[in-house]
Amino acid sequence: MSVVAPELNEQGVSPRYKWLVLTNTTIGVLLATIDSSIMLIAMPDIFRGIKLNPLAPGNTFYLLWMILGFLIVSSVLVVSLGRLGDMYGRVKMYNLGFVVYTVSSLVLTVDPLRGSSGALWLIVGRIFQGIGAAFLIANSAAILTDAFPSNQRGLALGINNIAGISGSFIGLILGGVLGAIDWRLVFLVSVPFGLLGTVWSYLNLKELGERHRAKIDWAGNVTFALGLILIMVGITYGIEPANGHNTGWTSVPVILELGIGLVSVIAFLFIEARVAEPMFRLPLFKIRAFASGTLATFLAAIGRGGLMFMLIIWLQGIWLPLHGYSFERTPLWAGILMLPLTLGFLLAGPLSGYLSDQFGARYLATGGMVAAAVSFVLLMLLPVNFNYLGFAAILLLFGTSMGAFAAPNRAAVMNSLPARHRGAGGGMNATFQSSAQVLSIGIFFTLMIIGLSSTLSITLTHGLITNGVPSAVAHRIGALPPVSVLFAAFLGYNPIKTLVGAKVLGKLSPANQATLTGHGFFPHLISAPFHAGIKTAFVFSAVVSLVAAGASWSRGARFVNNEHDRKLSEALEGTPTPPD
Numbered sequence: 001m002s003v004v005a006p007e008l009n010e011q012g013v014s015p016r017y018k019w020l021v022l023t024n025t026t027i028g029v030l031l032a033t034i035d036s037s038i039m040l041i042a043m044p045d046i047f048r049g050i051k052l053n054p055l056a057p058g059n060t061f062y063l064l065w066m067i068l069g070f071l072i073v074s075s076v077l078v079v080s081l082g083r084l085g086d087m088y089g090r091v092k093m094y095n096l097g098f099v100v101y102t103v104s105s106l107v108l109t110v111d112p113l114r115g116s117s118g119a120l121w122l123i124v125g126r127i128f129q130g131i132g133a134a135f136l137i138a139n140s141a142a143i144l145t146d147a148f149p150s151n152q153r154g155l156a157l158g159i160n161n162i163a164g165i166s167g168s169f170i171g172l173i174l175g176g177v178l179g180a181i182d183w184r185l186v187f188l189v190s191v192p193f194g195l196l197g198t199v200w201s202y203l204n205l206k207e208l209g210e211r212h213r214a215k216i217d218w219a220g221n222v223t224f225a226l227g228l229i230l231i232m233v234g235i236t237y238g239i240e241p242a243n244g245h246n247t248g249w250t251s252v253p254v255i256l257e258l259g260i261g262l263v264s265v266i267a268f269l270f271i272e273a274r275v276a277e278p279m280f281r282l283p284l285f286k287i288r289a290f291a292s293g294t295l296a297t298f299l300a301a302i303g304r305g306g307l308m309f310m311l312i313i314w315l316q317g318i319w320l321p322l323h324g325y326s327f328e329r330t331p332l333w334a335g336i337l338m339l340p341l342t343l344g345f346l347l348a349g350p351l352s353g354y355l356s357d358q359f360g361a362r363y364l365a366t367g368g369m370v371a372a373a374v375s376f377v378l379l380m381l382l383p384v385n386f387n388y389l390g391f392a393a394i395l396l397l398f399g400t401s402m403g404a405f406a407a408p409n410r411a412a413v414m415n416s417l418p419a420r421h422r423g424a425g426g427g428m429n430a431t432f433q434s435s436a437q438v439l440s441i442g443i444f445f446t447l448m449i450i451g452l453s454s455t456l457s458i459t460l461t462h463g464l465i466t467n468g469v470p471s472a473v474a475h476r477i478g479a480l481p482p483v484s485v486l487f488a489a490f491l492g493y494n495p496i497k498t499l500v501g502a503k504v505l506g507k508l509s510p511a512n513q514a515t516l517t518g519h520g521f522f523p524h525l526i527s528a529p530f531h532a533g534i535k536t537a538f539v540f541s542a543v544v545s546l547v548a549a550g551a552s553w554s555r556g557a558r559f560v561n562n563e564h565d566r567k568l569s570e571a572l573e574g575t576p577t578p579p580d
Helices: 017-049 060-088 090-109 115-145 154-181 190-204 218-238 250-272 284-286 288-303 305-323 328-337 338-361 362-383 388-415 418-453 454-465 471-478 481-488 493-498 511-518 521-553 565-573
Strands: none
Touching: 017 060, 017 090, 017 115, 017 190, 017 305, 060 090, 060 115, 060 218, 060 305, 060 418, 060 511, 090 115, 115 154, 115 190, 115 218, 115 328, 115 418, 154 250, 154 288, 154 305, 154 328, 154 338, 154 388, 154 565, 190 493, 218 250, 218 418, 218 471, 218 521, 250 338, 284 418, 288 305, 288 362, 288 388, 288 521, 305 521, 328 338, 328 388, 338 362, 338 388, 338 481, 362 521, 388 521, 418 454, 418 481, 418 511, 454 481, 454 521, 481 493, 493 511, 493 521, 511 521
16 A cells, blocks of 8 residues: 655645644743743742752842843843844754753753852853753744744744743742752753753754845844843842842942943944844834834733732732741742633633734734733732632733733734744844843832832831840841842741741740741731732733733734735845845
8 A cells, every 4th residue: 555645835844844843842932931930939949959048148149140040141142043043044043942951951950069059050050041942932933934824823823922921830830849849850840851852853843934144243242132131130130229228229230230231232223223234123123013013022021021920929928828828838839829820821822823813913912901901900909818719810811811912913023024034023022022021020029119118117127026026136127128028928938937037036935936937927017018019010010011002003904924025125135135
C-alpha cells in the first residue's frame, strides 16, 4: 500500500506546519513568562534554602534583583534580538534562545553557594535566563506571523499571547507548590521542558520569513540598552528608602540614573532617525494600527503590571491571616486564590483572537480595556476583609477583560507590519510591554508607600507599646520604611515576629506574645493605611486603562499589511523595492 505524502504549499511546508509552530512557540513563550513570576511565591523557600535573611539591612538588593533582574534584561534585549532575527533568521535566534534558557535554568538549579554569594549566583543566573527568554519572546510572534495566513493570525497570536500573559500567573502557583517541596525544583522544572523545546524547534522549525542582512546598529544598541537599564534601575531603587525618606526618588543616585537614562534614550532616538540600518524602526510608527496598538500595549501593561504584587500583599498580609492561615502558608494560597484571574485569560484569549480574525480588533480590544477599568473600580470598592466569591468574580472579569484586549491587539499589531520588519516591530511591541511592567511596579509601590506613610508609623508604634514592647524598640520599628513592612508580608514571614525579633518577644508575657504574633494583630494594624494606598493605585490603573481604550479605538478599521508590503517597505527604506 502506497503512502501519500502530505501536500506542500508554495513555501515547501505541510499545511500542518503552522500548528506545529503554534505549539512550539506557545511552549517557549509560556516557559519564559512562567519564569518571570515563579520566584515571587517561592522567594521565602529560596532564601531559606540559601540561608539568607532578605529583610536584614542591606539585603533588599538581593530581593529586588532576583525579581526584577529577569524583567529588566528581557525588556532591554527584546528589540535587538527581534532585529537580529530579521537579519539572520528568526528561527535561528529563537532556537538559540531555547539553548540559553535551558542551560541557565540548569545552572540556577545547581547553585552550590550560601548567603550573599548564593544570592548573587541566582541573580546572575536569572539574568542569563532572562536573555534566553528575550530570544524566545522577541522572535515567536514573527515566526507565527510568517507561518499563518492573515485570516488565522488572530487565533494563533491570541493563543500565544494569552499563554504568555497567563504564564506570569501560572508561575505564582507553580512556584508556591515546588518551593514548598524543594527550592531547587523552582528552576529544575524548566530544564526538561527547555530540552524538549530545544530539540523540537531545531528539528522542525523552518525559516519562512524574509531575511535582510545589514550592518548592526551598534550606536543604537548601546544607547538604547544603557538608557533602558538606567531608567529601570532608577525605578527599582526609587521604591527603596534613602536619606531618611520612605522612597528614594529624591536621592542623588536615583536622579542621576533616571536623568542619564533619559538623555541616553533621547540620544538613541536621534541616532535611529539618521542611521542607515536602525535597530528601532521609527517609521513603523507612521502605521496607525501599529502605533495605536503599541501605545495601548504599553498603557495596559502599566495598568496591570504592579497589580500582581498588590493583590499578593493584600492576600498574604491581611486577608489570609484574618481567615486563619499561618503566614508560612500564605504565599501558596495567595497564588491559588488568584486562579480566577488566569482562568479569565485562558477563556477569553483564544476566543477573542478567533473573533478578531472575523471582525477586527477595534471593538474587542477597546471593550476589553473599558471592562478592565470597571474591574479596577470594583476592586477599589471592596472592603479589606472581602467576601472571596465577590473578589473571585472581579478577578475573573479582569482576566477576561485583559484576554479580550491582548489577543486581538497583538494580532492587529503584527498584521500591520511589513513582512521584512516583523521581528523588529514585534520586538518593539514586546519591549514596550516588558518595560511598562517594571515601570508599573515602581508606580504601584510608590503609591502604596505614600498611602502607608501617613498613618502606619503611628499605628504600628502605638500597637506595639500597648502590647508590652519597650518604647525604644517600638519607636525603632515604627520608624522603619513602609516598604520593609510590605516586603515582610510579601515574603510570607510573620511580620511582627520578624520585625520585633525573638529576643524582645521572649521578654514579653505569653499573652502579649500570642497577640503580637497571632493571625489578627498585623492584618488589623495595616488594614486601614493599606486600603488607603491601594485605592489610590486602583484609581490610577482605572484611568490608565481608559486611556488605553482610547488608544485602542484610534487604531481605525481593520488593516492587514499584505499587498501594502512593498509600498511600506519603500517608505521605510527610502528606496524602491523590486517586484517579486
